[in-house]
Amino acid sequence: MIGRRTIAALVALTLSAVSAGCGDGDDAASTDSGTLRVGYQRFGGLSLVKAKAAAPGVTWSLFESGPALTEALKAGAIDLGQTGEAPPIFAAAGKIPFKIVGTSAPVPKGEAVLVKQAKGYRTFADLRGKTVALNKGSNVNWLLVKLLEANRMTLADINVKYLKPAEGRPAFDNDQVDAWIIWDPYFALAEQPGVQVLADATGLANNREYILVSPEAVKSKSAQISTFLSAYQKTTAWGIANPEERTKVLAPELKIDEAVTARALARSAQPLAALTPEIGAELQAIADGFTKLELIPGSVDMKARIDDQFSTELQ
Template identity: 40%
Template sequence: MVKRKFRPSAKRIAGLLLLVSLVLSACGTGSGTPEVKGQGEGGSSGTADATIRIGYQKYGTINILKAKGTLDARLAKERNIKIEWTEFPGGPQLLEALNVGSIDLGHTGEAPPIFAQAAGAPLVYLAHEPASPKSEAIIVPKDSKIQSVADLKGKTIVLNKGSNVHYLLVKLLEKNGISYQDVTVKYLPPADGRAAFEKGSVDAWVIWDPFLAAAETATGGKVLANGDGLVSNHEFYLATREFAEKYPDLVDIVLEEADKVDAWSKEHPQELAELLSPQLGIDVESLVLAAGRRDYGIEPIDEELVTAQQSIADTFVKLELIPRKINIKEAILK
């Protein structure tokens, strides 16, 4: 299991001075091999002009980190390292980028790393946020005749394939005695899912915050059920194994700054919403609603989390949603 204390060691700092960036630095050779200057002759410090690539989604702690700018400032000051930020519409898309080497680190919910690991992605779990089961739900249009999850048999439901809400739908159907094969599931990213939902081309939408909150406030969509009592809905921090093993100090810094911004976010939901609204293009009212439904704080990966992830993976295998059985422990740092 990983029990990270988020305190850099002298050994790690020394190792970081040998950092080899996974992208061309501003002082690169032009040959495709990144160049990083470490210690100069006689042990004097040189410049470490490098870039790390972080993927993020709308909302979530890493998104807040980007908006606050505290991680950028610390890495620039202490390590002369820049961040290349890339936004993704959902966790599956983010981990596709990680799989092909386009990013080094990012965040997703519980289901995306399972799909990615089954596809052979070289990912590792770094840490997680507390459970936020009320931050995802299945909704129907305000004038829908559907009154409960039990009414969804034979209906068409849209979701982002491989995301946390995919598992939520599985558990909701199971609880209400409906087979997964008794519904038609369409796969669309959040923006397209919202469009289909508003046009009435689907009967229900399984979605997470802040898209959930925005749909509630803008369309009057009715929540049939959220994840409370069914799923945990953890947010995970993930990286490529190569990055995590080579640069543990950078991982520690990211998690330390995430923990700090989490503490601030928990105490300042209104300010958080006002900070994120211009960046996300989502109104403040919706973001305040979303902020009140999640919990905050960096927690280590432990055996309980591994067991829970393994249970989700095994469920997806049975439903033939992933092509093979996987062992979650293989994606845990030793």
């Protein structure tokens, strides 16, 4: 069983990595313009590539969330990174330059609304007037929008508290919030006795992973990107075909035990998917939803961010 010390250690490791020049502790950020600099989140598909050392010659930078990763793209600290579906939209609204070069199959069970069983909530509608915590600009932000829509509620019907994972877990544990909307592996780590999954994204949001690349890297490092994405595809396929071995490889990288790792992977690890016009339309619909709710300033063109030149490597 994973307790608060473990989640605190996981978060501390992540935060220390981000603050230390975005390095992950093992790999210092490279100043070599020819080296591909990859940003990843603990647990996403890129974590397995790193854990297996499947992409030699790459430098790695660890981030707690997608919004932090897109800020690193803006700063020119990384060339390529992986996020959920909302961070690219908030980044586009913030005028951060990037291209979307890859995606995954849907991962709707990889994010959820957690509540305490003792409070007796049965549906999301029961949270009317309650405090709901989530990370602003992350994939869970779109899940909240869809949950409100499905339950004929608006943002005015709940008290939204924007908290990073490092802040959300203790707030949830100490009953400072009534619900926490969170993604794996934080989701899996929080599944303790007395914690209830009120809803996940099934039927509401696809919760795909997206690969973002800086326009400069697309131009100057296309060969490195192609090689890296091929390694990413092969590693992902290997993990899906070998779930037990994948758990053993990834658990040490995540700094959590194998049981929790296996549970999270069983619902959240999905194969890669080709970029299609439908993917662009899906992202555009999400962006339009955020614009309508005034969660981002003005409209953004997400279809223009799609770049399918590396699709062959991801099939």
